[in-house]
Amino acid sequence: MDRIKKILSTNLVTGGIGFIGSHVAAVFLEAGYEVLIIDKSSKKRGIQHIKDIVGLSEKSKKLLFFQIDMLNYDALLEVFLSNTDIDAVIHLAGLKSVAKSNFCPLLYYQNNLVSSINLLRVMEDTGVNKLLFSSSAFVYEESDTQISENAKLMPKTPYASSKAMIEKIMSDVQKSAPEYWHIGCMRYFNPVGAHQSGKIGEEVTNESCNLVPIIAQVAAGEKQCVTIFGDDYETRDGTTIRDYVHITDLAYGHISALKKIAEKPTYCVYNIGTGIGTSVIEMIKFFEKVSGCKIPYKIGKRREGDLKMLVADPSKSLAELNLKCEKSVLEMCADFWKWKQIGEKDI
Ligand SMILES: NC(=O)c1ccc[n+]([C@@H]2O[C@H](COP(=O)([O-])OP(=O)(O)OC[C@H]3O[C@@H](n4cnc5c(N)ncnc54)[C@H](O)[C@@H]3O)[C@@H](O)[C@H]2O)c1
DSSP states (O other), rough: TTTOOOOOOOOEEEETTTHHHHHHHHHHHTTEEEEEESSSSSOHHHHHHHHHHHTTTTTSSSSEEEOOOOOHHHHHHHHHHOTTTTTEEOOOOSSSOHHHHHHHHHHHIIIIIIHHHHHHHHHHHOOOOOOEEEEGGGBBOOOSSBBOTTTTTTTOHHHHHHHHHHHHHHHHHHSSSSOOOOEEEEEEOOEEEEOOOSSOOOOOOOTOOOOHHHHHHTTTTTSSSSSOOOOOOSSSSOOHHHHEEHHHHHHHHHHHHHHHHSSSEEEEEEESOOSSSSEHHHHHHHHHHOOOOOOOEEEOOOOOOOOOOEBBOOOOHHHHHOOOOOHHHHHHHHHHHHHHHHHHHHG
16 A cells, blocks of 8 residues: 555444444545554444445545454454554444343343443554544433433343443543543434435344334335334334434544544543434334335334433534534434345345
8 A cells, every 4th residue: 555645544334234333434545544453343344335336446545444353352353453554433332222221131232341441451552542432322311302412321121231331430440641642522312314326224123222223114015014112102103212323424423523632642532423313203204205105103112221202412522513403303214224225235
């Protein structure tokens, strides 16, 4: 590689084969950065799809992939030692099923905490000091109004607790060497949608509990109906309300967040959401509109740890990152539907 001609630095995206990671990798590549992905999953098709989207040839070295489990400190260290131009890390690797975490708390704590601690240790050992972390709105308690970054943290599930604990670890690590670390925690609300090409998107697995992938399965005739977990919440139609944010808006937010933390050593937290709430029933209606399919639903019991309403106050990320998450819920549904019909069949 010709280091003299290189304009922008290399970012490491952990969990980069996943839903958010593949979009983050694509936007960084489009913006001229080079990207290394590490992931324990081996879905190399995903890497080729990212290359296709940004117009890179199969052999291009601007995007490299290392299949490792971040629980393995030595393997992680080896990636950093053999790629000495890593400038920043976007840490997205993690287990994310809120429901499953209630049944397998140790799995969630071990995977999410140990991989994050290993990452911090390796970054410290190799002199890499810029880090963006994928936290979640689930660290907050429910609220009838928009939630700002200063709100009390009240994680209710092992998944959410693992995120709050990692944030605390990162904050303590930053405090211990305040002139060294540049750390930003991004509290994502509900990322939805897919890349407009329809080539990358959110894969639906047996563990999936995100609403839109399940609605899309019903629309596609893969499932009979959507189960709504509770219709007796104190909301406008009795179902829970979330702040859905288009995945590409969220992915672009990482570019501005990285530039922001690069300015000076810091520990900062940003909400990534639109500030607009949508109920489960409203989301089903939006999806019916874009897909043209009838989506039957039934009412089930409330889920343990579920929250009535989570909507971001996006004013800090707007003011400090100039982040405008503007794509509508209809666009999110339309892009997801396109991915479901094109991309999901080719993973
Ligand atoms: N999607 C959401 O709704 C949402 C909301 C808030 C926060 N987040 C967080 O954002 C991150 C990315 O989410 P996503 O939706 O892309 O999830 P995803 O499951 O699609 O991707 C996560 C990736 O991390 C990898 N991974 C997990 N543990 C690993 C380990 N020990 N070593 C190496 N790779 C590992 C997985 O193989 C997977 O490819 C997660 O940490 C998640 O908790 C997601």
